[in-house]
Amino acid sequence: MSAAAIPADAVGLLAGLVRKLEADGPDWHAERREQAAACFERLGLPGPKVEHWRETGVSALAAEAWTEVVETGEDEGGTGWGDLGLARTAGGGELLVADGLWAGPLSAAPEKVAALALRHLGHVAPARSEPFAALGVAAAVDPLIVHVADGANPAPLHVVRHAPGAGEPQVVAAHLLVLAGRDARCTIVETHTAGKGAAHLGIPVTEIVAGHGARVVHTSVEALPETAFHIATLGIEQLAASRVVQHNLMLGGALARSEIHARLDGPAADCRLYGLLLARGAQHLDCRTVVDHAAAGATSHEDYKAILRDRAQTVFAGRIVVREGAQKTDARQQNDNLVLSREALARTRPQLEIYADDVKCAHGATVGRLDRDAQFYLRTRGIPLAEARRMLIRAFAAAVVGTIPHGRLRERLDAEIDARIPGAEEETP
Amino acid sequence: MMLEIRDLYAAVEGSEILKGIDLAVDAGEVHAIMGPNGSGKSTLAQVLAGRELFEVTRGEVLFEGESLLDKSPEERAQLGIFLAFQYPVEIPGVQNLYFLRTAVNAQRRARGEDELDPASFMRLVREKARLVELDEKLLKRAVNDGFSGGEKKRNEILQMAVFEPKLCILDETDSGLDIDALRTVADGVNALRSPERAMIVVTHYQRLLDYIEPDRVHVLSGGRIVRSGGKELARELEKTGYGWIENRTAGAGS
Numbered sequence: 001m002s003a004a005a006i007p008a009d010a011v012g013l014l015a016g017l018v019r020k021l022e023a024d025g026p027d028w029h030a031e032r033r034e035q036a037a038a039c040f041e042r043l044g045l046p047g048p049k050v051e052h053w054r055e056t057g058v059s060a061l062a063a064e065a066w067t068e069v070v071e072t073g074e075d076e077g078g079t080g081w082g083d084l085g086l087a088r089t090a091g092g093g094e095l096l097v098a099d100g101l102w103a104g105p106l107s108a109a110p111e112k113v114a115a116l117a118l119r120h121l122g123h124v125a126p127a128r129s130e131p132f133a134a135l136g137v138a139a140a141v142d143p144l145i146v147h148v149a150d151g152a153n154p155a156p157l158h159v160v161r162h163a164p165g166a167g168e169p170q171v172v173a174a175h176l177l178v179l180a181g182r183d184a185r186c187t188i189v190e191t192h193t194a195g196k197g198a199a200h201l202g203i204p205v206t207e208i209v210a211g212h213g214a215r216v217v218h219t220s221v222e223a224l225p226e227t228a229f230h231i232a233t234l235g236i237e238q239l240a241a242s243r244v245v246q247h248n249l250m251l252g253g254a255l256a257r258s259e260i261h262a263r264l265d266g267p268a269a270d271c272r273l274y275g276l277l278l279a280r281g282a283q284h285l286d287c288r289t290v291v292d293h294a295a296a297g298a299t300s301h302e303d304y305k306a307i308l309r310d311r312a313q314t315v316f317a318g319r320i321v322v323r324e325g326a327q328k329t330d331a332r333q334q335n336d337n338l339v340l341s342r343e344a345l346a347r348t349r350p351q352l353e354i355y356a357d358d359v360k361c362a363h364g365a366t367v368g369r370l371d372r373d374a375q376f377y378l379r380t381r382g383i384p385l386a387e388a389r390r391m392l393i394r395a396f397a398a399a400v401v402g403t404i405p406h407g408r409l410r411e412r413l414d415a416e417i418d419a420r421i422p423g424a425e426e427e428t429p
Numbered sequence: 430m431m432l433e434i435r436d437l438y439a440a441v442e443g444s445e446i447l448k449g450i451d452l453a454v455d456a457g458e459v460h461a462i463m464g465p466n467g468s469g470k471s472t473l474a475q476v477l478a479g480r481e482l483f484e485v486t487r488g489e490v491l492f493e494g495e496s497l498l499d500k501s502p503e504e505r506a507q508l509g510i511f512l513a514f515q516y517p518v519e520i521p522g523v524q525n526l527y528f529l530r531t532a533v534n535a536q537r538r539a540r541g542e543d544e545l546d547p548a549s550f551m552r553l554v555r556e557k558a559r560l561v562e563l564d565e566k567l568l569k570r571a572v573n574d575g576f577s578g579g580e581k582k583r584n585e586i587l588q589m590a591v592f593e594p595k596l597c598i599l600d601e602t603d604s605g606l607d608i609d610a611l612r613t614v615a616d617g618v619n620a621l622r623s624p625e626r627a628m629i630v631v632t633h634y635q636r637l638l639d640y641i642e643p644d645r646v647h648v649l650s651g652g653r654i655v656r657s658g659g660k661e662l663a664r665e666l667e668k669t670g671y672g673w674i675e676n677r678t679a680g681a682g683s
Contacts, residue, residue, distance in 0.1 A: 377518040381532035382506035395522025
C-alpha cells in the first residue's frame with residue numbers, strides 16, 4: 001500500500017464509525033462507549049515513538065478504508081474451532097442459564113448482573129490508556145456478560161467469536177465481561193475466527209473479575225486468516241485468594257497483538273499466564289503482558305513460547321510491577337522462542353519494576369533453534385528426521401499446551417503445531 | 430562378517446580425527462576399543478551411528494555386506510545398529526515411554542513388521558526395566574531429563590534391551606558410574622550377549638572389561654589402531670597405562 005492511500009484521519013474515520021452505532025443497552029453504557037470513543041481520539045493510533053508499540057507498526061491498518069463495524073456471531077461455515085465439545089454461546093442476544101451461570105447480552109441482564117456490569121465494564125481493561133482497548137469498548141454495542149454466582153461451578157463455556165466476512169473492510173467488535181463470584185469456578189474458552197477474504201480488524205476486549213477465592217480458567221484462541229489485523233485486550237482483576245489461569249494462543253493474523261493487563265488486588269491472589277505464538281509466512285505476532293502486584297503475598301507465573309518459521313516475527317514484552325507494600329510477592333516470567341528459519345525474528349523484552357524490598361522476582365528468556373543433539377539422539381533410535389522434529393517441536397510447546405484442560409483443544413493445537421513444521425529442506429543447518 | 434571398516438578417515442571442521450581405521454567384527458564377538466583421551470574412540474562410535482558433524486573423507490564401512498556411510502542415522506538404527514551414548518541427551522517434554530514406543534514402532538515399520546500393541550509394549554518395557562534395574566518412575570518422566578549419571582546409562586541399556594539390535598556400540602558406558610551401577614549395567618549388557626549379536630565397547634579404562642569380557646581388544650591412538658590383541662591386552666594396558674603409545678607415536682613422527 002502506498003503512503004498516498006493512507007486516509008488523512010484514520011482515527012477520525014474509526015471514531016466516526018463506532019459513534020454511528022446505536023446501543024440496545026442502558027444509558028450508562030452508551031455514555032461509557034462515548035467516553036471510550038473520546039479516549040481513542042485523544043490517544044490516537046500509536047506511532048513508533050510509543051515505547052511499547054515500537055516493534056509493531058499499525059500504519060497498514062490505518063491505510064484500509066474501513067466501512068463498517070460489526071459484532072461477531074456464530075460460526076456457520078465451521079472453521080474447525082467451533083466444535084470443542086463445550087456448551088457454546090456467541091453473545092448477541094443468546095442467553096445461557098445453568099448451574100449458577102448467567103451468560104447473555106448486557107441489554108438482557110438481570111438487575112444484579114447489570115449492577116455489577118455498571119461497576120466493572122470498560123474499567124478492568126485499560127480503556128483509558130490503550131487506544132485499541134478504548135476503540136474496542138466504544139465499538140461493542142451489546143457486550144456479552146458472563147456471571148457465575150458465589151460458590152457455583154458451572155460446566156465450561158465456549159464463546160464463539162466468528163466474523164463471516166463481507167466484501168467491505170470491517171471492524172469487528174467483541175466485548176466480554178466475566179464476573180466470577182466468591183469461591184466460584186469458571187472455565188471459558190474464547191475462539192476468534194473469520195471468513196477468508198475481506199479486510200478484518202478485530203478489536204476484542206475481554207475483562208475478567210475474579211472474586212475472593214474464585215478460580216477462573218480463560219483460554220483464548222486467535223485463529224484468524226493470515227490477512228487479518230487483530231488487536232485484543234484482556235483485563236484481569238483479582239481479589240484475595242483468587243486464581244486466574246489464562247492461555248493466550250495466537251495462531252493467525254497478518255498482524256496480531258494481544259495486551260494482557262492483570263492486577264493482583266488481594267493477598268494470596270495467583271495469576272498464571274501461558275502463551276503460545278505460532279508464526280509463519282510474513283505474520284507479525286505480538287504479545288504484551290503487564291502484571292501489577294498491588295497487594296502483598298500474591299503470586300504470578302508467566303510462561304510464553306513462540307515458534308517461528310519463514311519470515312515471521314514475534315514480540316514478547318512482559319512487564320511486572322511490584323508496588324510499594326506488595327511484600328512477599330512471588331513473580332516469575334519465562335519466554336522461550338524456537339526459531340525454525342534464518343529469516344524469522346523473535347524479540348523478547350522483560351521489564352521489572354520493583355518498589356518493595358522483600359520479594360522474589362525472576363525472569364528468563366531464550367531464543368534458539370531445534371536442538372541438533374536431540375535430533376541426532378532420536379534418529380539413532382530409528383525415528384525418522386521428520387518425526388524427530390515433530391516430537392521436539394511439540395515438546396517445546398508442551399509446557400503451555402499441557403496446561404490446557406480441554407482435550408479436544410489440545411489435540412487441535414498439536415495439529416496446528418504439526419502443520420507449521422517446515423520440511424527438512426527449509427531449515428538452515 | 431557383520432561389520433567391516435576399511436581405511437576409514439573422518440574429519441570435523443577440516444581437522445582429521447580418524448586416520449585409517451581397519452576393523453572387522455563378526456556376530457557373537459565383543460570388541461573393546463581402548464585408548465587415551467583424544468585418540469578418536471568416540472568419533473569412531475559416532476561415525477558408525479551416522480553423526481553428520483563428522484565428514485568421512487576416505488574409506489568404507491560395510492554392515493552385513495552393505496555400505497553404511499550413505500545411510501541416515503535412522504536407517505542405520507532400523508538395520509540394527511545401536512549406539513549407547515557417552516552423554517545421553519536430555520529431551521524435556523518428551524516422555525520416556527512415548528519415546529521408546531515411537532522408536533520401537535518406527536524400527537518395526539521400517540522392517541515391515543506390525544507395530545506392537547500397547548499391552549505387549551508395556552510388558553516388554555517392564556521386563557527390560559527390571560533387567561537393568563531402572564526405576565519404573567523414570568519411564569513416565571521426560572527422556573533423561575534430570576536423570577542422574579547412573580540413571581542415564583541404565584536408560585541407554587534399557588533401550589538397547591528393548592530394541593534388540595544386531596550391533597551394539599557402547600561409548601564410554603562406564604564413565605561416571607559407581608561400582609554398583611557399573612555392575613548392573615554390565616549385567617544388562619552381558620544378558621544381551623548372543624551368537625547373533627556383536628558388540629563394540631569403547632572405554633578408557635580396563636575396569637568395565639572386568640565385567641564385560643571382550644574377545645578382542647584394540648588400542649586406538651592418533652586416529653589409528655596401533656595394537657590389537659586378546660583380553661590380556663586390556664590388563665597389560667591397566668599396568669603400563671597409555672604412556673608407551675604416546676612415546677611410540679612421538680618416536681614414529683620424528
